[in-house]
Amino acid sequence: MRLHRNLVYAVIDGLDKIFNDKEYADKVVEQLLKRDKRWGARDRAFIAETLYEIVRWKRLYTVIAGVNPPYSRENLWRVFAVWAVLRGIRLPDWKQLEGTPVRRIKGKFDELSQIRKYRESVPDWLDELGVKELGEAVWEKELAALNEQAAVILRVNTLNTTKNALKKALEEDHIHCLDLKGYPDALVLEERANVFKTEAFQKGWFEVQDASSQLVAPFLQVEPGMRVVDACAGAGGKTLHLASLMENKGQIIAMDIYGNKLKELKRRARRNGAHNVETRVIDSSKALKKLHGKADRVLIDAPCSGLGVLRRNPDAKWKLQPEFLDEIRKTQQEILREYSKMVKEGGKLVYATCSVLPSENQEQVAKFLDSEEGKNFSLVKDRKILASGSGFDGFYLALLENKK
Structure with a gap:
């Protein structure tokens, strides 16, 4: 993957709003994606997915980067560098990324991955509460599952259409869905897509709603x-x-x-x-x-x-x-x-x-x-x-x- 400066700047701006200004991640992403109309689907996906991933692993990445709140822009670049190194992305020759300690980042990651509160990136009090209420074994599995990216699930609005008609309409927009066994009105997207721009959504044929x-x-x-x-x-x-x-x-x-x-x-x-x-x-x-x-x-x-x-x-x-x-x-x-x-x-x-x-x-x-x-x-x-x-x-x- 090749990093593009304007997209990475957008990510840094987003991290500043979320980490320092305590703004909600979904609102920040929504604002950022309106910044440049020339951005295509891949650009928008990079900004949204990178932001969410760094937010999800905030504790792990900030400890590896050796930074504490409030986070200066220099510190946010360090956190971004940790994300990039752990993703195996080649760092470009930018001044903000000069001197990134690649080997130390990987070594620190291996060390911290042995400790659940860092590996799953949660506050101490929340980790302790989870163990107390669910038990060590169940909490361990649950935390790992809660750190996975959620699939996009649709609920067919049976007042307006049928599941088969909706699948066919979305396929015409190159959006492919699968049925979910045990969930009669649910469809899961094979790949993430902006379903809100489809005619089917405007016609009220579905809502985005998790299976549970x-x-x-x-x-x-x-x-x-x-x-x-x-x-x-x-x-x-x-x-x-x-x-x-x-x-x-x-x-x-x-x-x-x-x-x-x-x-x-x-x-x-x-x-x-x-x-x-x-x-x-x-x-x-x-x-x-x-x-x-x-x-x-x-x-x-x-x-x-x-x-x-x-x-x-x-x-x-x-x-x-x-x-x-x-x-x-x-x-x-x-x-x-x-x-x-x-x-x-x-x-x-x-x-x-x-x-x-x-x-x-x-x-x-x-x-x-x-x-x-x-x-x-x-x-x-x-x-x-x-x-x-x-x-x-x-x-x-x-x-x-x-x-x-």
Whole structure:
């Protein structure tokens, strides 16, 4: 691979924003790719993939480079040089890369690769927490899986098309997909591509949604004609899946505390042809009280640590703090106890997270069932999805029934 100066400069600028300004990696990549219209698909892929890879292995690379925050541009070039050397890329004769200690980099890599927190590039506290909650052997496998690049998975929007019709349309755009066994609406791209520019996307024929995430809506056991509440809907990925499963019949009330996310959901719903979705901002307790005992189904896709989706959000490793985890566990329990009141007698609720930690998952469900609010609920079934076992995102799903 030959390095091009303008592309590498873009990577350095991106690292500065992510490491020093604490900006989100996906937003930084989005901004950078708009910098030069002359960049082709290969150029754009280099910038995005290199940035994500360096962010993913930040701890390992910065220790090898011998640099500490805040990172000067000179230090960011050192980190980039580590990436290039370990990738076997021939370093060009640029002043920023002069004197790169190639042999020392390789030797240090071999040494640090014997220590998990460096090899898998995680903070000490997170490594210790993973061992405590999952055990040494499971955490070892899970960390390795969470550091692999995520595949691009599509969910076919069955309101507008079929899987075969979508595959054919994408093939005309030279995008080839494969079926995923056990995931009826999923297609996986054989090679990464910008699917958002396709006519099929503009027509609302699909959404990008990981395979594990596609298991959540069916777990709720919805039927056409039901009243369903998606209580933490966000921008609506699972809301839209619910609309497909309900064949646009019945009512889906998509709720969230963030109005801007619900605006995005409305836009996506229009493109998807999902007409049974109503959005409501949770701006007070009244929004919830109006629905007490009135929902056939309630989905609580709870806010969480996001540890199950580190493959696609590697910068979360560096933003996450122990104090946040303590707070989010309290929030999860509060949401479970309050939002469950919307489930009618004989109705069902799904509690879901994209975390692999039992303290955010089955322990929260057990705590809820022992509470006053949860005394009339029973656990029907749950499912723990590890990235190391599924090959996709880590998730947890619990189906509860209101026996009252």
